[in-house]
Amino acid sequence: MDVHDVFRQLTAGVRFSRKRQVPVNNQQLKNPLSNAVEKPKKEEPEKKRIKVEEEDVEAPAVDFRLLDGDESVIQPKLKKPKKQKEGTAAEQEEQRQEEQNNIFRKQHNISVLGKHVPAPIESFSELSSEPYKLLPRLLQNLLNYGFAEPTPIQMQALPVLLANRPLMACAPTGSGKTLAFLTPIINGLRTHKTSGLRALVLAPTRELAQQIYRECVELTRETGLRTHFISKVSEARHHYGPECKQKYDILVSTPNRVRFLLQQQPPLLDLKRIEWFVLDEADRLMEEGQNNFKEQLDDIYGSCTHPQKRVAFFSATYTVPVAKWALRNLKNLVRVTIGVQNSATDTVAQELLFVGSESGKLVAMRELVRQGLHPPVLVFVQSKDRAKQLFEELLYDGINVDVIHAERTQHQRDNCVRAFREGNIWVLICTELMGRGIDFKGVNLVINYDFPPTTISYIHRIGRTGRAGRPGRAITFFTQDDTPNLRSIAQIIRNSGGTVPEYMLQMKKVRKSEAKLRAKKPLDRDDISTKIRPEKLNGESGKSSKSSNEPGKFVRPLKTEKAKKPKKHGTDKATKTKPKKLPKKQIGKSKLVSNGKKKVVKAKRSKV
Numbered sequence: 001m002d003v004h005d006v007f008r009q010l011t012a013g014v015r016f017s018r019k020r021q022v023p024v025n026n027q028q029l030k031n032p033l034s035n036a037v038e039k040p041k042k043e044e045p046e047k048k049r050i051k052v053e054e055e056d057v058e059a060p061a062v063d064f065r066l067l068d069g070d071e072s073v074i075q076p077k078l079k080k081p082k083k084q085k086e087g088t089a090a091e092q093e094e095q096r097q098e099e100q101n102n103i104f105r106k107q108h109n110i111s112v113l114g115k116h117v118p119a120p121i122e123s124f125s126e127l128s129s130e131p132y133k134l135l136p137r138l139l140q141n142l143l144n145y146g147f148a149e150p151t152p153i154q155m156q157a158l159p160v161l162l163a164n165r166p167l168m169a170c171a172p173t174g175s176g177k178t179l180a181f182l183t184p185i186i187n188g189l190r191t192h193k194t195s196g197l198r199a200l201v202l203a204p205t206r207e208l209a210q211q212i213y214r215e216c217v218e219l220t221r222e223t224g225l226r227t228h229f230i231s232k233v234s235e236a237r238h239h240y241g242p243e244c245k246q247k248y249d250i251l252v253s254t255p256n257r258v259r260f261l262l263q264q265q266p267p268l269l270d271l272k273r274i275e276w277f278v279l280d281e282a283d284r285l286m287e288e289g290q291n292n293f294k295e296q297l298d299d300i301y302g303s304c305t306h307p308q309k310r311v312a313f314f315s316a317t318y319t320v321p322v323a324k325w326a327l328r329n330l331k332n333l334v335r336v337t338i339g340v341q342n343s344a345t346d347t348v349a350q351e352l353l354f355v356g357s358e359s360g361k362l363v364a365m366r367e368l369v370r371q372g373l374h375p376p377v378l379v380f381v382q383s384k385d386r387a388k389q390l391f392e393e394l395l396y397d398g399i400n401v402d403v404i405h406a407e408r409t410q411h412q413r414d415n416c417v418r419a420f421r422e423g424n425i426w427v428l429i430c431t432e433l434m435g436r437g438i439d440f441k442g443v444n445l446v447i448n449y450d451f452p453p454t455t456i457s458y459i460h461r462i463g464r465t466g467r468a469g470r471p472g473r474a475i476t477f478f479t480q481d482d483t484p485n486l487r488s489i490a491q492i493i494r495n496s497g498g499t500v501p502e503y504m505l506q507m508k509k510v511r512k513s514e515a516k517l518r519a520k521k522p523l524d525r526d527d528i529s530t531k532i533r534p535e536k537l538n539g540e541s542g543k544s545s546k547s548s549n550e551p552g553k554f555v556r557p558l559k560t561e562k563a564k565k566p567k568k569h570g571t572d573k574a575t576k577t578k579p580k581k582l583p584k585k586q587i588g589k590s591k592l593v594s595n596g597k598k599k600v601v602k603a604k605r606s607k608v
């Protein structure tokens with residue numbers, strides 16, 4: 001009986017399958033990125049390891065698998081494989097830990113890019129021990145908020161920044177990004193120093209900068225650190241000039257104020273000691289052209305000459321230039337994204353409402369009021385002139401309304417924001433100014449009275465509701481003129497789990513050049529005002545949006561304009577009746593339903 005006979009007897013009744021044959025040639029061994037070799041999938045480190053082993057063996061590996069019963073694999077005797085790089089126990093433990101981190105990240109929709117990204121945290125209390133060792137007072141301030149657990153962006157961004165790594169973070173609106181960058185700054189600075197500013201946080205609007213400042217004051221409570229917000233540039237000399245005794249550690253501001261102070265002779269700001277440079281709404285701040293933020297930023301960044309400064313960019317949306325800049329300029333960068341980049345938060349129920357014409361918007365607005373609004377409500381329009389006009393109309397209807405736009409004084413803007421926060425204003429009309437970052441607690445509804453110029457603008461505007469996991473609602477009016485941008489916004493709604501009619505998704509894509517133009521130059525819309533201006537009476541078109549609240553400029557018409565009935569594309573029913581316009585004497589008596597209760601509201605006169 002020779003060897004073959006013995007083998008035949010031993011394996012009688014057994015079938016063999018040639019399951020996998022890995023072709024290995026010298027070329028592939030030299031070039032692991034060769035197309036011929038299948039790329040290992042990211043989430044499957046186990047498979048990746050097997051692949052490496054396969055490539056290490058010199059002869060073709062053939063798995064013989066018993067087809068019936070036993071699943072074990074019989075390895076044929078092959079040439080002795082080269083010594084495997086098993087790795088030390090520490091390395092294996094590290095790999096196991098990283099696999100666990102990835103599972104945790106997946107559970108919380110956290111994606112990371114970068115080398116050796118620090119592990120995410122599961123709870124705030126973890127921050128008290130190594131390797132973070134958060135200042136006890138800071139941890140206490142953090143815990144005082146009473147949040148049950150960190151949000152996903154906090155879970156990942158906190159360890160990254162506490163490890164002093166540069167960060168580019170993208171997380172949905174209202175997901176707690178502010179605490180994610182303030183906590184590491186405060187921990188990094190630790191104690192107050194009289195040497196001057198060591199951290200700079202920039203935001204695109206004064207309102208947002210002020211909000212971040214308030215949060216920072218809260219978080220630095222009893223740590224000794226001093227935070228400043230530039231309220232008036234005229235006062236800056238006292239705060240920063242050479243005669244200033246009280247030095248600050250953290251400055252929160254807008255780029256234009258900081259640059260203004262840098263440009264004074266002698267400069268009123270010294271940024272040489274800045275160790276933390278943070279941009280909130282980074283994509284907006286790095287936009288070229290509009291408001292020239294990018295140019296201002298270049299100057300400011302150039303003045304922050306500390307060799308070890310940490311840089312962090314935060315936003316709910318990202319554009320390619322920001323990512324390119326970060327990759328080019330920041331060594332050892334970590335990129336963190338929560339959910340899908342540039343998507344709307346899924347806690348907001350979104351609707352698109354066709355209102356026919358511009359005048360149909362006012363009808364739709366009044367119908368919403370008639371059905372019962374649940375304040376607080378934010379209403380976005382595309383320009384300050386339109387904001388003023390809508391304000392007049394709603395004021396005339398007796399709604400508890402105010403308006404905020406760039407033409408109002410700082411004092412008026414501050415009062416307006418405060419009144420809205422305190423619940424004294426129920427409906428706030430605003431421009432893009434309030435679109436980003438502002439955290440009004442419990443806004444129930446956002447109305448895009450004017451269609452947003454871009455999807456980015458849409459994401460930020462509707463993100464003023466549905467914050468910190470709370471439910472919210474957003475209604476976007478559109479007319480025939482808005483249809484070119486409809487498709488992309490319908491897609492955003494679909495991506496965040498909302499329903500939109502199929503035809504919207506099938507609409508023609510707008511060319512990039514046209515989309516850019518639309519983003520830069522808002523549509524020329526018919527006036528909101530139902531007052532007749534002298535030129536209207538003379539038969540001229542009311543399309544020019546240049547209007548004014550100056551007394552005597554408008555004349556109220558005897559009859560209101562006839563508007564087309566709005567048609568609803570969403571979950572709610574279409575509006576049916578055209579609401580009656582209230583006579584002027586009823587101002588102060590009309591009713592607005594708040595949380596199911598009818599209330600008599602007083603009309604509020606604007607100072608504009």
Ligand SMILES: Nc1ncnc2c1ncn2[C@@H]1O[C@H](COP(=O)(O)OP(=O)(O)OP(=O)(O)O)[C@@H](O)[C@H]1O
Binds near residue numbers: 177463467468
């Ligand atoms: N861990 C947490 N748990 C619950 N709520 C939180 C947590 N962290 C922060 N918040 C709250 O969430 C709200 C939104 O936070 P924040 O303003 O920082 O959001 P954001 O991500 O910066 O939003 P935007 O992109 O609109 O600027 C705030 O009211 C904040 O107090």
